[in-house]
Amino acid sequence: MSNEVQPVTRTLTQQRIAAYARASGDYNPIHIDEAYARTTPFGGTIAHGMLVLALVGEMMHRAFGEAWCARGTLKVRFKAPTRAGDTVTASATALAAPSESAASYSVRCENQRGDVLVEGRASMAAPA
């Protein structure tokens, strides 16, 4: 089970964050209310963690297709806030040589400054 996993890069604009709030129903003001967000330690709005993580899901789906949706596993920590306007790159590094039964990757999302935003592991199991 050896698939090339190509990075995915996207700029998470405030417009995209607002669209994600509408699509997901997550209207936490830290994501969408600039006046409120300026009063928080973040000093401005930040992207939903699940929006950032969506880049990892997209990256794995591009590599494995429907199999990712049926047999993939993802485990991550959100390490740092993603500020509105950040350009985020999701990438994967294979952990050991993929076998017939499984493939595992270290995955991360970084912004344009090299800050690690999301870090964890993605795995693909072989068909049962």
Place this chain on the structure above:
Amino acid sequence: MASAAPLSISALPRGHELPRAEFAVSRADAAAYAAAVGDEAPYGDIVPPLAVVALGLAALQAHVTLPEGSLHTGQEVEHSAALRVDTPLTLTGRIAQRSERQGFVVTVLEFEIAPAGAPGLRARATIMAPGGAA
């Protein structure tokens, strides 16, 4: 069935079972999600698993609220089957862990989302909420 007022996640003890939530992801929901995240890959009838998780968490909002200042600090998802648009799904969940740390309550919400009698996905979301906000 009468529905109780939603409870703050930081007030829920470990082991608390959440009410079942029923929902489905329509083709329009899936398209809105894909457009929002910018994923242009063809999924056909399949709903991106993270869309299922996000909309499942939205369905839980009828029962659980997040205090102002809450942060999502970790996420796990294990897919056992691809889930398709318009499939009736049931979310069952519980508070798997709860701890207090430096004025924050750290809660691990564990849940399964699946069609009746069929495999779906399992997920764990770690939420850090300001203490005393319950």
